[in-house]
Amino acid sequence: MNESIYKGSDVITRYPEVILSKDDVPYESNLTFNAGIVKEKDGYLMLFRNDYGCTQPEWEAGKRFKGTNIGLARSRDGIRWTVDPEPSFELKQLRNEEFVRCYDPRITAMDGHYYVCFAVDTKHGVHGGICVTDDFKTYDILSISVPDNRNMVLFPEKINGKYVRLERPMPVYSRDGKDLFDIWISESPDLVYWGNSKLVLATEDVPYCNDKIGPGAPPLKTDKGWLVIFHAVDIDPTRGKNGWENYWRKRYCIGVMLLDLEDPSKVIGMSKKPLMIPEAPYELEGGFRNNALFPCGMVRDDEGLIRIYYSAGDAVVRMATAKEEDLIALCCEKRK
Numbered sequence: 001m002n003e004s005i006y007k008g009s010d011v012i013t014r015y016p017e018v019i020l021s022k023d024d025v026p027y028e029s030n031l032t033f034n035a036g037i038v039k040e041k042d043g044y045l046m047l048f049r050n051d052y053g054c055t056q057p058e059w060e061a062g063k064r065f066k067g068t069n070i071g072l073a074r075s076r077d078g079i080r081w082t083v084d085p086e087p088s089f090e091l092k093q094l095r096n097e098e099f100v101r102c103y104d105p106r107i108t109a110m111d112g113h114y115y116v117c118f119a120v121d122t123k124h125g126v127h128g129g130i131c132v133t134d135d136f137k138t139y140d141i142l143s144i145s146v147p148d149n150r151n152m153v154l155f156p157e158k159i160n161g162k163y164v165r166l167e168r169p170m171p172v173y174s175r176d177g178k179d180l181f182d183i184w185i186s187e188s189p190d191l192v193y194w195g196n197s198k199l200v201l202a203t204e205d206v207p208y209c210n211d212k213i214g215p216g217a218p219p220l221k222t223d224k225g226w227l228v229i230f231h232a233v234d235i236d237p238t239r240g241k242n243g244w245e246n247y248w249r250k251r252y253c254i255g256v257m258l259l260d261l262e263d264p265s266k267v268i269g270m271s272k273k274p275l276m277i278p279e280a281p282y283e284l285e286g287g288f289r290n291n292a293l294f295p296c297g298m299v300r301d302d303e304g305l306i307r308i309y310y311s312a313g314d315a316v317v318r319m320a321t322a323k324e325e326d327l328i329a330l331c332c333e334k335r336k
């Protein structure tokens with residue numbers, strides 16, 4: 001890869017403190033990351049992935065996590081969070097023998113309900129699921145995709161009478177056996193049956209990616225279009241041990257694009273450079289898998305700033321902010 005392209009954008013300001021770590025969790029926890037966020041009138045809600053039952057030395061000795069559950073945290077300001085005493089979402093609630101692990105929740109508030117998109121590993125593949133909850137205690141599953149798919153995000157309103165989601169299927173045969181996974185869009189009359197799927201953004205459209213991309217947070221509506229952040233991965237076979245893993249060859253950057261308000265399968269524009277790359281010291285070390293920024297939440301705060309909630313190193317939740325007009329301008333810049 002051409003390393004000169006790997007500069008984070010100066011429109012981004014990183015919040016200096018950790019937003020959520022294992023130390024904030026009142027039950028067993030080792031890694032807290034990939035958090036979906038919604039902003040309410042009087043505060044914020046977060047669903048986060050909680051991997052538990054393994055420490056770094058144990059991992060390096062061959063042990064693996066006991067499990068993953070989904071925690072709920074609440075906050076007045078989106079900065080200081082209180083985690084509920086028990087996990088919000090556990091596999092056993094789903095009563096499905098096939099399911100091995102649910103993770104990476106993204107929340108969309110719509111029609112007075114909370115819709116949660118999640119990934120689920122099963123005995124027969126990885127699926128994307130959508131469930132609905134009103135209280136974060138009882139979840140009803142609305143749809144589970146065929147394998148292999150994940151990184152689903154639901155738009156916060158119907159478009160032309162249909163629910164719409166972005167998603168990231170994982171074709172292998174047709175993409176040379178490589179991880180060249182792209183961002184797709186599908187629509188549904190009822191959140192159960194999904195179809196009319198179209199390719200939105202391909203890996204080869206993203207100059208700083210030689211591997212896969214995937215939607216990050218649910219799209220945010222602006223006057224100019226749907227603002228969408230996504231992760232973009234490049235692989236370098238020379239990368240070695242990084243974090244807990246014996247080798248970790250991937251770097252996860254964050255990209256930004258703008259989709260048409262009326263027809264979100266159309267990309268109005270995309271920043272040709274990464275919005276964020278792993279560059280802060282806490283993004284380059286101290287994580288489970290360093291060099292990985294993974295956004296699952298994006299909201300407009302009370303001051304009108306855009307907040308991007310992302311994981312650093314698959315270990316903690318962090319936050320960065322940017323002005324809406326700057327993000328839109330990046331998407332609309334002509335290629336230099």
Ligand code: BMA
Binds near residue numbers: 103104252292294
């Ligand atoms: C992806 C998913 C995410 C994870 C990311 C970085 O493939 O597994 O859950 O955060 O890799 O490791």
